[in-house]
Amino acid sequence: MDYRPTKKFKKTLLGSGAVVVLAGLNAPAVLSFAEEKYHAYKIAQPAYKARYGSWHTVDIPKEYRTNAIHAALLHTGKVLIIAGSGNDQKKFDEGSFDTVLWNPADDSFKLVPTPEDFFCAGHSQLPDGRLLVAGGTARYEVLGDKVMRAGGGMRVKNESPDKPMTFKKGTRFHSPSGGTYVSKFDVTVPKAKRESEITYAKNGRMMPWRTKVVAAEARVFVEAVKEGLQGVTKKAAQYEIEGLKGDDAANAYGIAQEITMEKQDFQGIKAAYEFDPRAEKYVPVDPMKEARWYPTLVTLQDGKVLAVSGLDDVGAILPGDNEYYNPRTKKWSKAPFRYFPTYPALFLTKGGKLFYSGSNAGYGPAEKGRLPGIWDLATNTFKKVGGLTDLDQTETSASLVLPPAQDQRVMILGGGGVGESDKATGRTAIIDLKEDSPAFRDGPQLPQGTRYLNSVIMPDDSVFTSGGSSDYRGRGASNILKAQFYDPKRNEFRAAAEPRVGRNYHSEALLLPDGRVVTFGSDSLFGDKSNTKLGKFEQRMEIYTPPYLYRDKSLRPALGQGPRELGPQNRATYKTAHPERIARARLMRPSAVTHNTDVEQRSIELALTKGKGEVTVEVPGDKSLVPPGWYMLFVTDVEGTPSEAKWLHVE
Template sequence: MKPRPRPTLARRLASGLVALAVLGVVAVVNRPMVAAGSEAFHEFSINRQSYKERYGHWARLPVPPEFRVNAIHAALLNTGKVLIIAGSGNNREAFQAGTFRTILFDPATDTFTDVPTPTDVFCAGHTFLPNGNLLIAGGTKSYEVLETDIKHAAGVLKIKNESPDHGPRFFPKGTRVTSPTGYVYLTRADVTVPAATKMQHGRQWMVHAGQAEVWVDAELAGNAPIVRRPAQYRVADLSGDVYGLADKITREKQEYGGDKTSYEFDPRTERYVRVGDLVKHRWYPTLTELPGGNVLAVSGLDEFGRILPGDNEKYDPATRRWTAAPELKRVFPTYPSLHLMADGRLFYSGSNSGYGSDTVGRTPGIWNVRTNRFSDVAGLRQPQMTETSSSVLLAPAQKQKVMILGGGEVGESPVSTARTDVIDLTQNRPRYRPGPDLPAPARYLSTVLLPDDSVLTTGGSSGYRGGAYQGRARSDLFNAQLYRPTTNRFERLADSTVGRNYHSEAILLPDGRVITMGSDPLYDRTGRNPGTFEQRVEVFSPPYLFRGARPALTSGPASISRGGKAFFGTPSPRRIVGARLMRPSAVTHVTDVDQRSVAASVAAAPGGVTLTVPSGRGLVPSGWYMVFLVDDRGVPSAGRWVKVR
């Protein structure tokens, strides 16, 4: 008996359409079938080859239950694996239990592994170092306490030691502190107060008191121990040289407190390596690499939840130590987006993630980190709408154009914007110019550079943390779009199926796909009950992955010098029209200062192409990059790792 011939693609499509038509007829009689028919037609439509060639395709990544975490941070390592950091994951119970999580995902094998996580790196800062390690600094020392949960008045007490002769003074947790009116407060932690120091000024000797700060809580519950004015306090019944000062002791909300631990995550050993502590505790800081390879840490909340008043610091990878940088004093809101310019200056786009003054430090501008001069830039429309906005250094990086997208008003405002603006930093007097509007107002929008110079924008919500917006209980955005700098417009892509707002990430993978994860909605879909962290992971395949065979990248060096040339093997060299060096992402709170795409010139050669890497540390910071070759159809190869020296 002969085997039955397989039906042709045309016949299979026709059969599918007939089946869908039958479903539609049945649905008229049996209304519950409507949803099934609609879903079936949707699945049929989005899986057609022609649809995927134009709009791309989304697919859920199956994550085993034991590896589902609250993705707060994500970074692509030079091993090709994705580092997913939760820390305590914005979960107070996990924080109190000391349960901190980090997961490694390998896209090549779709496997996950658990990584021991020593402290709560939730809401730390991070950036890649020239050696490929991920520097992670700061995190969470204490969780916020809402006003309704505070039963005992509390405040920050500054303990002064004016004696230079008796050494440091140690006070254990629970030390009694007494106000002028007789109320007693207890220290929340151990604290050591340095001895005073003697300094000679001309012919006079002066004593400078040693000091340290600590939380104190009223022994008596209620409002009676509240003190709203600066006052002096007696510490441990001591008098004279040791005393306490506090601006206020109240039952006001206590913000998250920053940590000062710092690590380098080593992609080879897949372990956190403890390095020197930060000078200042930092929660929500930005870390950005400087042209020489050092790292600058800016902004953040200190251990008492106060915005740091411009106290920035530097990390030296050679010594693995942090040092204060008083010469670079500058105030920013938390998680400011800083983009390294070709000339070594930093551009602050105005994007940030919230905490800080509603006026000071929010104006975008160019920061000369050699002189500490900051030059404001003009032209940004709706400048009050930069909180939870996104910004990206457009490709190729040589053009020095930065785009800001969406954002909202300061605080928990439900108001957001569809505005995008673009600035050309090569101009003598750079200023923002209007860009195309997003399809809808958006906060928390993920922006990912693709190897064809386009920008994928996905996720986000119109309301605060996905909450109510213009009468809708939930405001997550499922649309995705592609921005092309050459046309200065957005192109519609396939809709995602998972909402992404606060605490979400998107990262380009070496194979050209984009992985998306996270989301921390304030409410559930009804808008009435508390939300739960989104642990589903979705992967987007851009349209270029469905347009026929991709150019092969068969060989290449492990490293290359900045300004140098290197040969990369490919079987069809004359079809290669471009090459990109793409720096991997390290993203949190839609802040990604690492991502950049640098154009490398291409010359065809027998069996491959010769790439010339641009010179200039500001344009091509030292470190690991993915090399993508792009053919004459705009289709990129898979990425190949190379270290730029």
């Protein structure tokens, strides 16, 4: 439906003498002004909102504005916004790290002390409602033309089986050729292991023969003391550690394969914390075995969390060293070895296997780890799936498990070329994992090629997508001020109201318990179309109110008194004044999103029984379909109008 201003409005807008004079002086400016006024008039009309929804910007007090890098919805209804150093080298150097807790119910904010630089960490919802946050930034990247000192990874060896050895930041390593290199971080090397060698005795039985010592090692990044090319070495060598004497000097040493003047990438940390939504603070747990920057964390059916990929403590992408976190013991253990590029989109499927859609956020070679497939953790086998077009443009794409999760269909939307490529695709594709030989099939095209698209599952089983850019990090003023809904049943898009704030790299979007969607962040590389001005991080938050919230409020479904813990037989009963208005029930896992990657969100269809003044929902017992944790329970009417969510804990 088109909307036209009234004659009175037209006269006010275009008929005054002042406007006529201005038009003669600057016709394009007047036309733009008129178009903006008309657009503002149009989107404010009730009929427009009922069809397309509306946007508004949240008023954030200055002291709470931050660079939103991560966002997670907590079961208290509040949203945890994590910046860490927020891609700001100055804040990193100062050790100034930010976390803001926002309450959508009253738009109140709270600063949370942040113990580590969680910039580009991973996060996952735990069974008890805490949020696991692991990894982050140990060191910012140094681009090739800014590298003044040669640097690289040093493996520090310890051959002593009697004690671990700790070397503080600033420890010096001397090469055989006379070069000196300084460690940039503290490093602790475990004590060496004693192992018994076995040999065959003459009688054919295996007997212990002798004990050997296997050296322990740890990595640390080192830089040359002197600037320039003289610190470069391409030869593997053993390095003496300054200050050690006697047995320590004999037992401890460094080994480096090469030290170069090449670009030095971001480096990860091992730190892990649980954020407690009740106490509203970070609680330290055991660190990971590996340092990680840009990792994916995904909750499994047994409540454990799998940490995958990332850049390590010397800035190299991990070759496949993955690990499990056990929330009961707060400990990490080794997981199956498999390589993925950073922030891979991994989804838990029925039966406990993980599906990799091909979506990722960047680091890693173009020819490795980009193909989608099904990963069986039990056997550590990976079965590739076909059918996906534009395979060279899965980086910065969006992926999600389509609602309801029982259908086991995964969708990928948009994406771009590897690294700073200007490629962007409007391709969408869907795979049905229930098929004997699942393969992607093309879905409807996006309006244009889009990177960094944010996609949110809605209570009415639609998928809301918004923002993104058509070039790398919004280059060339390429932010896309568009939004749309995808209808899984009709396999088509329909338009939504246009956002006013552009979103690209480092942006997020998530569903709120009241049925609205909030969007955060954006980190444009440049601030103008000609790419001559540096961009600024977008600190405004914008909330989208869907069309279903502009329907008759008196008819909106509502859930009253009911349990917060799932009862026997996986059932829960809630009071409601009008059970006859309720058509469907959905259990929706809260988001934990960063870099357009949200492997947490999913919507599960529930069996629904109506009684007198009440409804009962039944939750599937399959933990691979419904991992343990807190969920939002929505009920909807036949038109898809949702209630406000009730929080329900599933063990």
